[in-house]
Amino acid sequence: MDWTSELISSGLWIAKTYAITLVCFALTVWLLAKRTVWGRQFWQLSGAYFSPKRGLRPILAVAFILFLTLAGVRLQVLFSNWYNTMYSALQDLNEAGFWLAMWLFAALATVHVLRSLLDFYVQQAFTIHWRTWLNEQMLDRWLGGESYYRTQHLKKGIDNPDQRIQYDVTVFVESSLTLSMGVVDALVSTVAFTLILWGLSGPLALFGTEIPRGMVFLVFIYVLVATIFAIRIGRPLILLNFLNERFNADYRYALVRLREYAESIAFYAGEKVETALLKHRFAQVISNAWAIVYRSLKFLGFNFSVTQAAVVFPFIIQAQRFFSKQISLGDLMQTAQAFGRLQDNLSFFRNAYDNFASYRATLDRLTGFTQAIDDAAKLPKPEVQSAGQALKLDGLTVRTPAGKLLIENLTTQVHAGQAMLIRGPSGSGKTTLLRAIAGLWPYCDGAITRPQGQMLFLAQKPYLPLGSLRDALHYPNAVSGALPENAGNADTATLEAAAVASAGSAPQNLDRLVANTQFDHADTPTTEAPSAPDRSTGAALQATRDQRARQVLDAVQLGHLADRLDEDADWSRILSLGEQQRLAFGRLLLAQPAAAFLDEATSAMDEGLEDAMYRLVAQHLPDTLLISVGHRSTLVRHHPVQLNLKGDGGWDISTR
Numbered sequence: 001m002d003w004t005s006e007l008i009s010s011g012l013w014i015a016k017t018y019a020i021t022l023v024c025f026a027l028t029v030w031l032l033a034k035r036t037v038w039g040r041q042f043w044q045l046s047g048a049y050f051s052p053k054r055g056l057r058p059i060l061a062v063a064f065i066l067f068l069t070l071a072g073v074r075l076q077v078l079f080s081n082w083y084n085t086m087y088s089a090l091q092d093l094n095e096a097g098f099w100l101a102m103w104l105f106a107a108l109a110t111v112h113v114l115r116s117l118l119d120f121y122v123q124q125a126f127t128i129h130w131r132t133w134l135n136e137q138m139l140d141r142w143l144g145g146e147s148y149y150r151t152q153h154l155k156k157g158i159d160n161p162d163q164r165i166q167y168d169v170t171v172f173v174e175s176s177l178t179l180s181m182g183v184v185d186a187l188v189s190t191v192a193f194t195l196i197l198w199g200l201s202g203p204l205a206l207f208g209t210e211i212p213r214g215m216v217f218l219v220f221i222y223v224l225v226a227t228i229f230a231i232r233i234g235r236p237l238i239l240l241n242f243l244n245e246r247f248n249a250d251y252r253y254a255l256v257r258l259r260e261y262a263e264s265i266a267f268y269a270g271e272k273v274e275t276a277l278l279k280h281r282f283a284q285v286i287s288n289a290w291a292i293v294y295r296s297l298k299f300l301g302f303n304f305s306v307t308q309a310a311v312v313f314p315f316i317i318q319a320q321r322f323f324s325k326q327i328s329l330g331d332l333m334q335t336a337q338a339f340g341r342l343q344d345n346l347s348f349f350r351n352a353y354d355n356f357a358s359y360r361a362t363l364d365r366l367t368g369f370t371q372a373i374d375d376a377a378k379l380p381k382p383e384v385q386s387a388g389q390a391l392k393l394d395g396l397t398v399r400t401p402a403g404k405l406l407i408e409n410l411t412t413q414v415h416a417g418q419a420m421l422i423r424g425p426s427g428s429g430k431t432t433l434l435r436a437i438a439g440l441w442p443y444c445d446g447a448i449t450r451p452q453g454q455m456l457f458l459a460q461k462p463y464l465p466l467g468s469l470r471d472a473l474h475y476p477n478a479v480s481g482a483l484p485e486n487a488g489n490a491d492t493a494t495l496e497a498a499a500v501a502s503a504g505s506a507p508q509n510l511d512r513l514v515a516n517t518q519f520d521h522a523d524t525p526t527t528e529a530p531s532a533p534d535r536s537t538g539a540a541l542q543a544t545r546d547q548r549a550r551q552v553l554d555a556v557q558l559g560h561l562a563d564r565l566d567e568d569a570d571w572s573r574i575l576s577l578g579e580q581q582r583l584a585f586g587r588l589l590l591a592q593p594a595a596a597f598l599d600e601a602t603s604a605m606d607e608g609l610e611d612a613m614y615r616l617v618a619q620h621l622p623d624t625l626l627i628s629v630g631h632r633s634t635l636v637r638h639h640p641v642q643l644n645l646k647g648d649g650g651w652d653i654s655t656r
């Protein structure tokens with residue numbers, strides 16, 4: 001082998017192969033996206049990411065990764081030739097040739113290491129950018145158009161959306177890249193090593209007939225037969241892997257609920273039932289895990305046997321030609337190596353079978369998710385307009401999902417500064433009427449006109465977001481400086497620093513290390529004061545806002561919390577329901593909405609407190625239109641108009 005011209009011929013080889021591969025790759029992707037179900041699923045999820053209209057970066061990145069993959073194949077071919085050179089030098093006792101081979105190895109190994117590192121970096125960067133894009137798409141679609149809520153109304157709901165957004169997106173992106181590049185690597189290597197083996201193999205005598213270059217045909221037949229068997233043995237793994245994800249997600253969800261409802265469960269002493277449920281779900285995980293183990297034993301056992309048999313196979317076939325001095329030791333070793341590589345490459349499809357199976361399961365889950373979002377968007381939406389200062393309901397008919405009539409042909413108006421109480425037996429549709437006015441309830445007809453400006457809906461159990469008391473008080477307006485987008489990076493940087501600092505010391509409890517790491521968000525810009533020069537203005541704004549927040553806390557009789565505005569805690573667990581309801585009234589006073597809808601928002605307060613809260617609203621929000629839902633007669637004094645729902649569609653309006 002002439003190593004001096006190798007640089008040029010390798011360059012030419014890469015250029016030629018690259019051009020062919022690029023065209024074939026693009027054509028194959030196009031064909032798969034058109035002709036196969038999973039290709040269409042892939043395109044549906046990520047076609048937009050690769051659209052040139054969005055930018056050329058993703059396509060260029062794929063093209064570069066393809067180039068690096070081919071360079072990797074070429075290096076493998078060079079290493080194969082190197083083996084030949086080195087073993088031939090050993091056989092000829094050619095010391096100079098041996099040392100030259102060592103220098104060659106140093107050069108090849110250096111290029112190999114550099115290429116591998118660059119390949120790793122580019123692939124990781126590409127994956128991270130793609131994942132970020134896809135995550136944003138999923139989040140936007142999930143939160144936009146209220147899909148996260150409306151999917152509840154689908155006949156076939158959607159299980160574990162959290163897993164689909166967080167886990168499946170990652171797996172999809174990583175597997176798409178590793179599988180596609182794996183296929184390219186395997187195919188190009190197959191061609192390259194077939195050519196090498198072709199040059200090295202002699203005729204093969206089989207049942208009295210001589211097959212020229214028999215070994216090449218043998219390896220193909222060998223792998224083809226093995227692949228057919230492997231696919232048969234491995235097929236059940238597709239479903240088993242799919243179930244594995246689902247059962248694990250179900251088990252995790254049950255554990256999350258246990259944490260969410262810890263107090264209620266503890267009051268009920270419901271540990272027995274919860275343990276039984278958790279054990280049942282875990283048993284599903286385990287029984288499926290065993291099924292995977294047994295199936296994998298068969299699958300891997302078959303694969304291992306096939307791979308092991310392939311180790312000695314080329315030696316046995318070439319031995320005769322070696323001993324009769326038709327080929328050198330170098331040729332023999334290169335034959336074994338090329339055979340091994342060829343076998344590996346052809347077996348890629350067999351070995352990647354279960355990866356491909358989980359990939360398809362991931363595709364099914366992600367497209368199922370986007371389909372549910374599309375279906376939710378197709379559900380009917382109430383006709384809600386924002387105009388003027390009044391709430392106008394015109395011929396509004398509300399039904400349950402099963403079609404039962406709750407409210408028929410309701411026509412009424414409430415003006416700014418007026419208050420109306422909705423009353424009626426349990427299940428008569430009071431909350432559902434509020435859902436319709438909020439635009440959330442699909443099963444209604446008629447026209448709804450809401451006043452312009454902010455609407456605030458307060459539920460019986462107020463929602464308190466994760467974060468500080470300030471966040472909870474101002475929700476849904478974001479005011480805190482520690483918004484995830486800014487703080488997340490700061491936290492990760494702090495943790496990275498802690499990880500680097502701990503590198504030299506003895507292994508320690510990582511959980512404690514993370515818990516003890518101090519996050520300093522002092523420099524994190526707030527949402528309303530993003531740039532450094534504006535920081536003092538931002539601080540002044542925050543001080544004024546906090547002062548107002550403290551006054552409001554005092555007013556709603558939560559003065560004892562005034563110094564804890566910054567405290568990050570699970571406030572829905574700390575505050576009593578009555579305190580949470582008062583906090584929601586504080587929210588109302590701060591937000592000063594055009595209209596407020598209170599759904600049994602004082603149910604956990606005594607009558608004195610309830611009276612005080614409504615007086616506060618009347619005093620501080622004289623122009624706010626107020627609609628309350630409640631059973632207590634004491635509410636009547638704060639609502640001159642009452643809408644009484646009968647529960648069978650009927651209704652009437654009375655005044656105090």
Ligand SMILES: Nc1ncnc2c1ncn2[C@@H]1O[C@H](COP(=O)(O)OP(=O)(O)OP(=O)(O)O)[C@@H](O)[C@H]1O
Pocket residue numbers: 400401402406424425426427428429430431432433
């Ligand atoms: N997501 C849903 N799917 C199916 N039925 C629903 C759904 N939401 C509400 N309903 C049904 O609609 C009817 C009205 O419910 P709604 O919550 O509006 O009653 P309500 O008058 O507010 O009752 P309460 O005074 O007990 O709070 C009930 O029969 C309820 O079961």
